Amino acid sequence: MAENVAPVRARNAAATRQAILDAAKSRFAKEGYDGASLREIAADARVDAALVSRYFGSKEELFVEVLNCGPDATELFQGELSQFGERVADKLMDDPDRQDGLDHLLIMLRSASSPAAAEPLRRSMRTWFHDPFAAYLGGPEADVRARLAGDLIMGVAISRAITDDHDLDVEGQAALRRRLAKVIQAAIEP
């Protein structure tokens, strides 16, 4: 018993930093800014808690870094505009674990109540979601249409995250998917 435990990862600042960022992103998405503790994040990343503060300075700076590091939603803003509703509806009604593109949305809703997180959230939302969305839509009142459709998407994502869809049967979900696609399309139409 010379070496007591596995080293988990070779000493590599960049890799460790990334591991912390990944763990933080996941935790923030699941529990929000306040709910996620640095100790949990550090445990997920197999790292001492003190190292997180050391690498990122403070929890808020880590949060900003997480928000700025991954766009993730831009993949939605490619392809036929007329099929946008269908695409997003499919994505939203997928099983929650596959919603990579919606991590930031989840972070947003779960951290909405934290004053410390509010300002970074606003900025990130605008940069990574709203502005690209409005540019993708184009046409008159693009910002209003993007805002409305974005709010709808966020509302549905929240609802799914909260209710776990225990209250809708299979055909109910199918009906919701159809209707959702239609309404999203109506929201972005000029």
Place this chain on the structure above:
Amino acid sequence: MAENVAPVRARNAAATRQAILDAAKSRFAKEGYDGASLREIAADARVDAALVSRYFGSKEELFVEVLNCGPDATELFQGELSQFGERVADKLMDDPDRQDGLDHLLIMLRSASSPAAAEPLRRSMRTWFHDPFAAYLGGPEADVRARLAGDLIMGVAISRAITDDHDLDVEGQAALRRRLAKVIQAAIEP
């Protein structure tokens, strides 16, 4: 200097209890279940913090009590069905302080990330919002239509609560209100 401070309120269990409930409702709506502390709530109600635990047993029980005490949203579910979109859009775009009917929605979104609050939230949402809404709508797939429209309303309420509307000018807000009314109506149409 015999009496050192104002008694604030005559000794009255019912009134004190109600004052705590009001303060809790407001705090939960502003900061969510985790963010609102019993000490803050007690201070708002001009009451010692210990009294809150004494009256309601625990923070979670107080939360449940707040959720169960006021429906508040039923007023939306009265009047012409064809005007529903207009009515809700007006309500949503009002200044945030006047959104009495949406307090529970705010509480819901701000507390979405707290495991302790999740189950009471689901129950309350269903009882006080979704079910009456579906009953009000009627017709085929009433639950799906209620769910979708509810998600849209929640998303818009969240968005407004977060962004403070610093990013939309006056005519932008007017355009958003028009479009919102239209999309809500589309969401509830059979």
Place this chain on the structure above:
DNA sequence: TGTAAAAGTCATCAACCGTTGACTTGGGCG
């Protein structure tokens, strides 16, 4: 190989949280 800096760990701090038990104060009833 020797060494200095980077990478990671440990112990600890002050602040805040929800909750509890012992205490003091007040008002209504005999």
Place this chain on the structure above:
DNA sequence: CGCCCAAGTCAACGGTTGATGACTTTTACA
């Protein structure tokens, strides 16, 4: 008036959080 129970207060608890400084281990270079 005097009592007594309800209403309200105070101080303290164990636990958790974010953050910091001193410490040890590893890596890489001369």
